[in-house]
Amino acid sequence: MKHNFKFSQIGILALLFVTVLSCSTDEKQQVTTLNKLVLEDNFDVNGAPDAALWGFDIGNGAAEGIPGWGNNELQYYTDRSENVVVEDGMLKITAIKENFQGSGFTSARLLTKGKFQKKFGRFEARIKLPWGQGLWPAFWMLGDDENGTVSWPQRGEIDIMENRGQEPTITHGSVHGPGYSGANAVTKSYDLVTERLDTEFHVYGIEWGPDYINYYIDDVLFNQITPESNGLNGEWVFNDREFYMLLNVAVGGSFVGAPNQNTVFPQTMHVDYIRVYE
Incomplete structure (x- = not known):
């Protein structure tokens, strides 16, 4: 599988995030009600993640021609139980400080490519994040690459949740596409202010239709992106x-x-469930 997406090319370092409390009054707030459950993983069977739903990216990106996953990342992704396991009714993805295959850290990246893919719907996960300088947890989506014939960003990327581990109250929601990728992604952040993302579970979700993507944390609509959104200067x-x-x-x-020196390892992202509705 050719990985010409996300961490490989987006150069997300230059994104300028705006902290907000909700959608602005001048934004079109199309709230939908999607309640037909079409996929649910409650991670209630101990062991490896369900192979019928989840696959893995393995390595440091070098095999794909993008060492460091194209973004100067330091981890080597594995499918070892030390880095990814289902137990205690949840999925646990753990970043470990260790020398492994030439990298100084290990972690895991799971994906449903070729196993579950869908156009439109509500996609949500209940997650408790890790914490610490230099940690980058994410829950996101990529468009099907049609067997490698459509490259990033033409096939699109939807970042439902991204977090800087050193900012434990802030989540980010973004899209990347042709003309608005990398440093020019369309994005917004949300600051819980009085709550943290690493000490409590929160539900991160999008509701996605043909001409809008709504971003939620818990029951708060904090961002909506449409073809007319500021910064969306492309298809x-x-x-x-x-x-x-x-x-x-x-x-x-x-x-x-x-x-x-203040980042404590290991650090674990706990995922209570993933659900998809239409």
Whole structure:
């Protein structure tokens, strides 16, 4: 599988995020009600993640021609139980500080590519994030690449949740596409202010239709992106293909910087469930 997406090219370090409390009054707030459950993983069977739903990206990106996953990341992704396991009724993705295959850290990245892909719907996960300088947890989606014939960003990317581990109250929601990728992604952040993302579970989700993507944390609509959104200076590529989901914890990278002496390892992202509705 050719990985010409997300961490490989987006250069997300230069994104300028705006902290907000909700959608602005001048934004079109199209709230939908999607309640037909079409996929649910409650991670209630101990062991490896369900192989019928989840695959893995393995390595440091070098095999794909993008060492450091194209973003100066420091981890080597594995499918070892030390890095990814289902237990206690949840999926646990753990970043470890260790020398492994030439890298100084290990972690895991899971994806539903070729196993579950869908166009439109509500995609949500209940997650408790890791914490610390240099940690980069994410829950996101990529458009199907049609067997490698459509490259990133033409096939689109929807970042449901991204977090800088050193900012434990802030989540980010973004899209990337042709003309608005990398440093020019369309994005917004949300600051819980009085609550943290690493000490409590929160539900991160999107509701996605042909001409809108709504971003939620818990019951708060904090962002809506449409073909008319400011900064979307290119083709809207979110109405013509199925997308698949990804979960990962990166270590280092241009978006978060390297861990420092105060970053405690191991660090784990706990995923209570993933659900998809239409």
